[in-house]
Amino acid sequence: MKKFINLFCVCLSIIISSCGSDDDAIGNLPPMEVSNIEAEVVEGTLVKISWTEAEDVNNDELSYDVVINDRVVADKTSELSTEFDLANLLTNRSRDFQKGLSLELIISIKAYDSNGGVSEESIVKRNVFVNRNPGTFEFGNINFDFSYYNWLEVSWYQAIDEDGDILSYDVYLNDMIIKENYIIGSDDYDGLGNVSYNENYSQYVDDEIIIKVVANDRDGGVTEISKSFNFRATDVDLGILTLPHDSSVEYVFNEEEVDRRIGYSFQIEENTGYVIQSDEYLQLTLFNDQGNYITGNSQRISGESLNPGTYYLEIGEYYNNSNSSGTLTFVLKDPKESDVDLGTLGVPYEEVLNFSIPSNEPDNKIGYTFQVNEETGVSAFSQSNVNFELRDINGNFITSGYRRASIETIQSGTYYLEVLQYYNNVDSGSFTLVLKDSDATNVDLGVLSTPYSDSIDFSVSTSEPDGKVRYLFELNESTGYSFTTITGTYVNLYDSNDNYVNGGYRNIYGENLNAASYYLEIVNQDYNDVSGILDIVLSTPNESDVDLGALSIPYNQSFNFNTTGEIDRKIRYQFNIDSQASYAFEIINENYDDYIYLYDSNGNYLNGSDYNNINGVLSSGTYYVEVAGYSNYAGSGTLVLDLQ
Incomplete structure (x- = not known):
């Protein structure tokens, strides 16, 4: 009906015009209505509205007003399409409309010509499916293992989704996905997403590394964040180093040095020794051009031989100071030149x-x-x-x-x-x-007869090639022996065929040494000269034991003793009593860790102590008291025998 009225108006205008002067212009007519109005989602909540150009008999320039759900989205636009973010509509919707769904749009468009003509309003309804992308989010931390490049950790704050969609996350190392469809749960620390990667990624560290996290709402909406790392950005190529070489390089660790490391590559064309050191506390690690580890240490690395080739030195900071600097020294030279x-x-x-x-x-x-x-x-x-x-x-x-x-x-x-x-x-x-004959300081004591007792001054200098002094002697009969010194040396006894007989620290002893030739060594294992006195005793075991005979009760007597030269490191005092008696036996004035034992005439143990005294009751009979030292120590003291 509207088109019929418009056609009637046009015809009427022509008739009126034909009745006037030929010079009068045809009157202006308004544009026709807009047609073919469409709506399509471009991305997320962004919608494109398009239409077909309106017809205008006057061929005037046209513009358009576009209204969506009572909101003006385009004013006097000359284009045949416009874009509009429906998020502005969704914010005022109920919760039911905040999910991605089909939304009804009421679209109204009017056409305007340049002479003031206005078309009839074209109104259509179109349904579109809208879904908002997840909101922007940020990284929490990105941590790398810079020693072996076999571990990294990525954490991020969760994105907010205005549509209330449950989000999942994909994590990438460059183009390689290391975690897919990760959902942040209630057990995640501080509500952050956290992913660890425990594979070797050293093949990537020479180029730029990109860590990317993509948030997916699983309705097509995605938002991603990424961060780039270039661990070699501050590396220095020192080129070919000629020999001998001695140079210093200044280094600076600034806040942009993510891995707190700086690399130096260099090349040598002949074998050389090397020293690389820093004036600050750094970790220095040297690799060959294949990335194989050569050596590493704090502050200083060195070696006798480095073959021709290309090498990579990595310096790493221990304490992660934000801005630290220092000097690195390279020395390449023949290690034998100072010999x-x-x-x-x-x-x-x-x-x-x-x-x-x-x-x-x-x-x-x-x-x-x-x-x-x-x-x-x-x-x-x-x-x-x-x-x-x-x-x-x-x-x-x-x-x-x-x-x-x-x-x-x-x-x-x-x-x-x-x-x-x-x-x-x-x-x-x-x-x-020192170069000299090691036997020059040996001492020949000759033939020693039994009994024999002597004290010999000795000195073992650090200049002794064998670190020892030897005393040669010969025995014509079997005997017990004791070789003792208080100096901190080792004493070793050998026969003339170099067969080991006995040895110990400071002293050795034995109850039987056959007739033969021997030599005794005093060995200095200290860093300084040592000297002292060697006590030599050759005698029959038990020779110094004392028989006190029959004792009358009461009895109290003291005996001074010294076990240092004793073959068996002990002295026995034998006695007999013809009636019962109480006893108190004690060692006083001792200079070593001693003990006291009491035996009957058959050698049966009756009492003993390493705390210097014993007491008890004895019946009539024969007994002996033994004084000796703990662990065969020797020394002197006074034995007190008291019988009541």
Whole structure:
């Protein structure tokens, strides 16, 4: 009906116009109604409204007003489409409309021409399915294992979904998904999403790493966050380092240094020793160009040999200071260039040699080469905290020691003595090198008759190649023996065929030593010279035991004793009584850990104590009291016998 009225108006206008002057213009007519109005969802809640251009007989320029659900979304637009975010409508909806669903839109469009003409309003209803994307969210923490690159942890705050959808999350390492369809539950700490990845990802660290978390509402709405990491962004290429090389590089750990590490790549074209050190407390780790570990330590790494090739040094901060800096030093040189050739040394030889082992010494040691033309003993000793190692010209190990190393015999030839830093401490000092016959200080005591007792002064210098002094002697009859010193040395006894007989710390003893030739060693295992007195006793066991005979009651008597030279380390006092008596036996004035025992005439144990005294009642009979030391210790004291 409307189209018929409009057509009538047009015809009437033509008739009126034809009755006027030929020069009069045709009157303006309004545009026709808009048609083919459509609505489609572009993304989320964004909707595109489109329509077909309205017809205008005057061919005027047209514009359009668009109203959706009583809201003006376009005013005098010349386009044939417009976009509108329906979220503005949904905020005022009931909860039922806040889920993604089909929403009815009432769309009204009017066309306007440039001469004031207005079309009839076109009104249509269209249904669209709308769904809002999850809201923006943020990372909590992203943590990497920078030592082995086999663990990382990603945490994030959960996104808010305006539609109330239950969200799931996908987590990516670059394009590789490491967790899919993760839902944040009530047991997640502080309501954060948290995903750990426990696989090796070292193949990615040389390029940019992107960590991405995608929130899905499972109705097509997604929101993602990502963060990029470039662990090699601050790496430095030092290029080819020529030998010898000594340079310093300044480094800075700033807040942008995510892994708190800086890498330095360098290349060498010949074999070399190396020292790399920092003036600050850093972890230094050296790899080859295949990523294989070579060595690592705090503040300083070194080595005697680095083959030609490309290497990667990684410095890592221990304490994660936000802005720390320092100096890194690279030294490449032949570790043998500081060695000393002493030439051919005559025997005997003794000289004090000064040494210095600086921090830039690749092998942390100084080597001394020397040659001898005859068999000799060797001793090297120092008061400095160094280790010694002696090798032959072929590198075969001979002997070593801390602060002191010695060997009884080496043959003529060329040798290499190394003075090494102790636990890589930078050190300097002096040491004494001695070459001499190790038997030169031996003492021949000749034939010793029994009984024999003597005290001999001895001294064992650190210059002794074998670290010991030997006393040779011969026996023509069997005997008990005791060799004792209070000096902290070891005492060893051998027969003339070098067969071990007995040995111990400070003293040895025995009840029977056959007639033969022997030698006794006093061994110095200290870092300094030692000296003392050696007590030698050869006698028959029990020779010093005392028979007190028959004692009259009451009886009280004191006896001074010394078990130091006793073959069996004890003295027995035998007595008999012809009537019952109370006894109190006591050791006083003792200088060692002693004990006292009481036995009957058949050797049956009756009483004893290592607390110096015993008491009780004895019937008539024969008895003996034994004084000795704990664990065969020897010493002196006074025995008090009291019978009542």
